[in-house]
Amino acid sequence: MRRIEVIKKIVENVKDNEIIVSNIGVPSKELYYLKDRDRNFYMLGSMGLASSIGLGIALNCNEKVIVIDGDGSILMNLGTLSTISYSGVKNLILVVVDNSVYGSTGNQKTHTSKNTNIKKIAEGCGLDSVEVNNLEDFEKEFKKSLNTDKCRVIIAKTIPYNEKVPNIDIPPVMIKFRFMNSLVEK
Amino acid sequence: MKGSLAVYRGLIDGGINFICSVPCANLKNLLNLIESERKIFHLPTTREEEAFGICAGAYLSGKKTAILMQNSGLGNSINAIASLYKVYQIPTLLIISHRGLLKEQIPAQIPMGLWTEKLLDVCEIPFFKPKNPEEAYKIILEGAKYMDKISYPVAILLDALYWEYDNDVKK
Numbered sequence A: 001m002r003r004i005e006v007i008k009k010i011v012e013n014v015k016d017n018e019i020i021v022s023n024i025g026v027p028s029k030e031l032y033y034l035k036d037r038d039r040n041f042y043m044l045g046s047m048g049l050a051s052s053i054g055l056g057i058a059l060n061c062n063e064k065v066i067v068i069d070g071d072g073s074i075l076m077n078l079g080t081l082s083t084i085s086y087s088g089v090k091n092l093i094l095v096v097v098d099n100s101v102y103g104s105t106g107n108q109k110t111h112t113s114k115n116t117n118i119k120k121i122a123e124g125c126g127l128d129s130v131e132v133n134n135l136e137d138f139e140k141e142f143k144k145s146l147n148t149d150k151c152r153v154i155i156a157k158t159i160p161y162n163e164k165v166p167n168i169d170i171p172p173v174m175i176k177f178r179f180m181n182s183l184v185e186k
Numbered sequence B: 001m002k003g004s005l006a007v008y009r010g011l012i013d014g015g016i017n018f019i020c021s022v023p024c025a026n027l028k029n030l031l032n033l034i035e036s037e038r039k040i041f042h043l044p045t046t047r048e049e050e051a052f053g054i055c056a057g058a059y060l061s062g063k064k065t066a067i068l069m070q071n072s073g074l075g076n077s078i079n080a081i082a083s084l085y086k087v088y089q090i091p092t093l094l095i096i097s098h099r100g101l102l103k104e105q106i107p108a109q110i111p112m113g114l115w116t117e118k119l120l121d122v123c124e125i126p127f128f129k130p131k132n133p134e135e136a137y138k139i140i141l142e143g144a145k146y147m148d149k150i151s152y153p154v155a156i157l158l159d160a161l162y163w164e165y166d167n168d169v170k171k
């Protein structure tokens, strides 16, 4: 399973009103390439904060918020799992694409390549978590999460792979404005 | 309590409706007020940088946010200020307990205490230093408007002398 295949399953299954926050680097570019939409928030910097941004959005809207995060980024902001759980948020789905590398910077190994287990950490924080190793299971768990009134963490174990996709050519402020407008409109 | 109460009233009257925090001893009374009054949504966070992330999300969905922190937390947040708040032009009100200046007893607080204004300057974050509760109320009220005008963080620095207003001796 590759990250871009996971992202494809996400965009195939989300409804128009649902929100996607994507991680710095290649994940955002892959999402942009697969399906650009107003309710995508492409996080271009601030490594580690995709899940925090997603949490801040989810606490203030009724729609499902899907965060596409990475194992390296989760490890940079591990406290996020604890805060997400503490907040009691219900409409957040945290998808951690765990390729066991810092994919966007050239596939340097992360600690999940050895003995760190993000599912167990998330569970230790009190979060409902599941780990999947193939696309079929991912889609099943993702659909289940979309239809549950509960925060869920899905750790998708993938191989290191970066699709060759173009950069995001929308100015950041534009990404922000169209995202905010899309929330106000509906 | 005069010091904390003025800050609290400034936040309420300034329309702040979403707060993230990491504690500081000087923020104790303010945090208690926020928790007991329950007028403003408040989420304690594990690290100031995380607070910046969550408040950015809250802003994207229409909230007016503030972060309560110690100045040392600025060091934990610089990259978020640059690559999130600067890049996307995101406002927030930073209520900062400024340790490491006059009256400081803890050596570890001093370097960040002395560098705080310089760091804010580097980040192009305007900061204001109210000297008493009346000033604090007014500056926070105006700061909450100004941050939206500039679409960027505004910082309020409250040092040890300010927090003396929380001891009921100093009137």
Ligand SMILES: Cc1ncc(C[n+]2csc(CCOP(=O)(O)OP(=O)(O)O)c2C)c(N)n1
Residues within 6 Å of the ligand: A003, A023, A024, A025, A026, A027, A045, A046, A047, A069, A070, A071, A072, A073, A074, A097, A099, A101, A102, A103, A104, A105, A110, B079
């Ligand atoms: C604070 C900070 N440190 C390092 C980087 C460089 N960097 C950008 S993306 C990235 C890797 C992210 O890895 P992961 O979250 O596992 O996602 P992947 O790219 O593998 O999907 C790194 C290290 C950065 N942008 N910011």
